[in-house]
Amino acid sequence: MAKEQVEFELVSPEKLLFSQSVDMVVVPGEDGDFGVLPRHAPMISTVRPGVIAIYSGKEVSERIFVAGGFAEVTGERCTVLAEIALRVGEIDKAAVKQQLQDAKEDLSDAKDDAARDAARKQIGLSEAMLNAAG
């Protein structure tokens, strides 16, 4: 019998980024990372900014950074809806550092709560991105 696999799909509003059968994916959920193997209990979770690791066998075959979103898991499928997603190798560290710098300046210049929240969100995102890039 063929080895059971999970259909993993990563979708952004602009396009379907990734769709293939994998052995396991680890998704950064809001309440902590969770691994999805075949016959996982169905669930829906929010995703925090972090790295999705795709395993083939026991090896990580691909690492993709997502900036938050939602994950839907059923027994045979795992669908992640993400706003921004890019491969960890493609993260431009210098650009992200610049963004982080800008966001920090925005935070100190922010006049109202909305601008402060936006700046804080951007800082969290940039930091998560830097962490992911290592």
Place this chain on the structure above:
Amino acid sequence: MPNLNDLKLRISSVKSTQKITSAMKMVAAAKLRRAQEQAEASRPYAERMERMLGSLAASAGKQPGASPLLVGTGKDDVHLLIVAAADRGLCGGFNSNIVKEARNKANALIRAGKTVKIFCVGRKSRDQLRRSFRENIVGTLEDVAKPSLGFDKAATVADRVLAMFKAGEFDVCTVFYAKFKSVISQVPTAQQLIPFEAEGAAEAPALSEGGIYDYEPSDEKILSDLLPRNIAVQIFKAMLENNASEHGARMSAMDNATRNAGEMIDRLSIQYNRTRQANITNELIEIISAKEAL
């Protein structure tokens, strides 16, 4: 009798118009292909979002204290109409059809004693609505597809809409756009965003395939994240459909214009030749009669 020179000038001016319209048609066709691809590429996201939301709404919607984004504010006094049209004209009845649809709805609502607020996406919708609903317009977004149509544009609109909703500035939100059916047919559509209306409410059996979902952290938390996101996604979908429709409409409008210009050139050429021949005949008659008079 029309002057030969005038006719010549007119023919050449129609010819250059024809060149422009056929170039515009070509550009629209190229852009249409891209827009169509983009619209198709975005479909999986919207579909999956809808599926998730459908199953969530089925389980959480019945609880008391569900999000007003889902069940509404319980009133329908103030309506917000988001009218999405193009930034440019010269695309046949595309803009007017959307605006007409929105205007009818707005008039009906006003007659029913409701308050109407309008948010315009695209310069043309603003221009056309400004005439009759100047004081109802609460905001505009222009240059939608410049440099490219990205999700961030939809997110900006959604943020504005959500901020207004939170501030209690409206109860029901509807978006107007043209659904892309084919190059020759675009259907002006009104879609209600708030409160949430599942397009296929019958799709709830999506639950049956995986049984009942576990929610992490909790269904209310997810729902409160998912609903605002869904609004951005729906607006984005409307913008993409609109973009494809706009280029489709422009393509067929420019095709017609090119054909009309061709007909006009034929007609003018015939007239030009007739006039030229008449002139020659006249000159001959003059020469002959002058000779006879001698």
